[in-house]
Amino acid sequence: MKLLTGNDLKSGAVVWWTGHDWSLHIEDAVNAGDRADEIAQREEAARRVNGPYAVDAEQREGKARPLHIKERIRALGPTVRPDLTLKPADPDHRDWVI
């Protein structure tokens, strides 16, 4: 599957395409399939996202998981500062990233 990701223009935060909007949470991401480029162009032109691009992902236990570790780190935050990730209280999130 293909997820669409980019950064919020104002805050720089990592965001994911939900099918109708952008979310901070990868759990909300949907498969953009072969429409990824078209959506990316339209959303960037409307300044709803900065620098969007598609990433390859798989479904694991019903949730989207990018194939590359870099995107998984982007999705949650630095592995060395769990307190600054999107899931500071979740001890399992590291297993999902690494």
Add this chain to the structure above:
Amino acid sequence: MYQYDSYDQAMVDTRVEEFRDQTRRRLEGKLTEAQFTPMRLKNGLYLQLHAYMLRVAVPYGTLNSRQMHALADIADKYDRGYGHFTTRQNIQYNWIKLEEAPDLLADLAKVEMHAIQTSGNCIRNISSDHFAGAAADELVDPRPYAELLRQWSSFHPEFNALPRKFKIAVIASDTDRAAMRLHDIGIQIVKNDAGELGTAFYVGGGMGRTPMIAPCIRDFVPLDQLVSYSEACLRVYNRYGRRDNKYKARIKILVHELGAEEYTRQVEEEFAHLLDQGIEPPIAELERIRTCFADPAFGDGARSVDRSDPDFALWVDRNTVRHKHDAYVSAVISLKPVGGIPGDASAAQMHLMAELAKEYSFDELRVMHTQNIVLPHVKIADLHALWTRLDADGLGAPNLDTIEDIIACPGLDYCSLANARSIPVAQKISERFAANGKTEALGELKLKISGCINACGHHHAGHIGILGVDRKGIENYQLLLGGSEAEDCSLGKITGPGFSEDGIVDAVETAADVYLRERAKGERFLDTYRRIGIEPFKEALYG
């Protein structure tokens, strides 16, 4: 310390307002990202893995307490309560919002700081010896010359769009504490046979994917021709540097391809021409700058400490360095606690370091390229009081230049160019050696880790270097041995196939054990490596 005059302040203030306008236009959609990117980069603002990252220049690594307090306030107000000190003596913030960046830059300008030319293809922040003005072995304080070059290179219209980024280091002692020969230009202040001060120019060094040690292209340039000679070096590069290929665009490739002799010939030709043009700033300006760096009013005092507390004695032995005045030392505040993130400091720690600088070090701090902080002028009599306060706040790690004093770039935890994480490897290695008790026996052992071939973590120059690579989406780590960025500069060699994250920690311990087994009396790791070569290490690692 240098103080802005009205020109400096006006330039920085004007730039803040210019960037405020550019940011507004970007947010309103009047500029595309492609148009805006070079503008934000010229102001040090990158888009990194999680957010915008701002790199703030710390000229030649020198700060006063007011500036360090301001950096701490910025960490609290605009970031997430911390900053990261880098291998170019700068500080980076990882979680900046574009909409707040102009206000942040305005706050910086209030304390005579900025982020100008900390990115882009221009002359970057000039770096220097972190013990400048304090070192017992320096000829003169190199910072007035670094400052002169800072002024020359700031907004230099001719060098605003170089083939690639350009880094200059200035030192004034035979001991190289600034990796001078691994810069695009390394300048060493020297004395000639007549006792006159001048500068030796080393040009074409660098790390990255093609590491090179800069050759000396001229061993004496009179001090009153420093700017002209620098300009000549840059002009030849600007004219012939490889703009066609990003990977061949650094000056090291030009010097290598032309040959040092031909490059030097062209520089000398340009230099002769420039001498006629009279571009050198008036000597009065250098004198004005020099007065800003006058010695503080050193007093007399004890030459030794009470060593009855072994923890304190260890810290004194490891983390203090001889000063040009006998009653003082330079004290290094380690930002490498066991298992910590190299170079990171919380806002509270920055405030504390600022307070201690005010109280114990004539209001001065330095950022080391090894990602630690120096209080350059501490009275020996004050060391115990200083250490007590550092230790209470987790800043008393006694590990300068040991295997626990690891340089690590941000790597894949923060950097969008990374192939692998650097920080967790550094954390695991420092924990391993703190636990196995070998740190003391290993003595001076400089370990440096980069998360990709760009080599921000100076892995080529580590006695032990580690390079993170991407093996089909899996992090892998190559081991290098035998590098040095000091006056005995050398480039490390890759030992062989790479290792996993845990495997590299074992590999470092294996290499350390080979040294402990093979070393002759008085040899450092690097000396033993140079004597016995790479084979015994390979044998132990892969045999």
